[in-house]
Amino acid sequence: MFRSLFRKKIQVPRHDENWQVYFSRINNQVTSVIVDINVAEIAPVNSLSEVFYLIIPFDYANEEGLPTIESYKLINEVEDKISDLIVRYGENMLHVSTLTMNSERLQMYYCHKVENSKAFLSQLDKDFGEKLTYQIDHRHDPNWSDYFNLAYPLPFQMEMIKNRIVLRQLTEAGDDLKESRNVHHYLAFREEKDMDEFLQFAESERFVLFLKEKRDELWKLGISRQDYVSYEQIDELCLPIWEKAKSFNGIYNGWESEVIRTKNQ
Structure with missing residues (x-):
């Protein structure tokens, strides 16, 4: 039987990245989570069945084990360089999240085999030398349990992420968020009785109803x-x-608000 002398190249699926940040608790430790939430659209990837961690300790942590302002500059410089090395030497590795806890940054990747990281780690040692202290950890994770259980946000955390996306859009449009404003919230119900019960709650909280219509079998x-x-x-x-x-x-279904700019803008 003919046997190929060439190793099959592992194809890392393409997707539109969507990096978001939120706070969580892992092992009762406050954790900052940076995660590409769009990875969930392609996960798990059968050819990337190993989870690989690059663990980098950092100085100047606060009482919760998270970086202080003075340590962020150095962390960003190091991670920008690591990101460049991944592009050049880690083509079979997919970065999905970075967890920050207990004075450490844990970069989470998925790869075919841990051997795929050798070229990347070799170049990491060559470029940084003794200036960078790090550890690695890895295990078989075909269902991507670490990504979904540690990195991917729970439903309420996803709502917090969405809230901050809207706030960022407002501030980028020139809103300093100092003024109160009329905030519109949108919801949908399948059953009229459920909608009516919710409206009782909304009225008790002094919300004003501005939209009520049935469309596509849903009450909006x-x-x-x-x-x-x-x-x-x-x-x-x-x-x-x-x-x-x-x-x-x-x-x-979220909220919206008009943009309120200061008079000198």
Whole structure:
């Protein structure tokens, strides 16, 4: 039987990256999670069945084990260089998340076999030398359990991510988020009785109904109230609405607000 002398190249599926940041707790430790949430659209990838961690300790951690402002500059410089090395020497490795906890950055990759990381690690040692201290860890993970259980956000965490995306859009449009404004929330219910029960909650919380229509077998609702939408306050505003809609078998479809610019802009 003919036997190929060439190793089959592992194809890493292409996807549109969507990196987001949120906070979680892993092993009762506060953890900052940077994750490409669009990886979930292609995961698990059969040809990438090993999870590989590049673990880098850092100095100047705060009491929760997360980086201080002074340590971020060095971390960013190191990770930018590592990212460049991955592009050139880790073509069979897919970076899916970075977890920060207990004074360490844990870069999570998936690969075909851990041997795929040898060229990358060799170049890492060559470029950084003794300037970079790191460890590695790996295991067989064909179902991508680490990605889904450690990195991918839970539903309420996904809502927090969505909240910050809207806030970022507002600030990029020139809104300093200092003014209260009319905030519109959108929901959908399949059953009229569930919608009516939710509306009782909304009325008790002083929300005003501005949209109520049945479309495509769903009841579409819009409620609004004058509120502040700062980074510190947005989750306290939106998560209770999301939770209450869920308890009445409804879907919370997010919020929007007009852009309020200061007069000198």
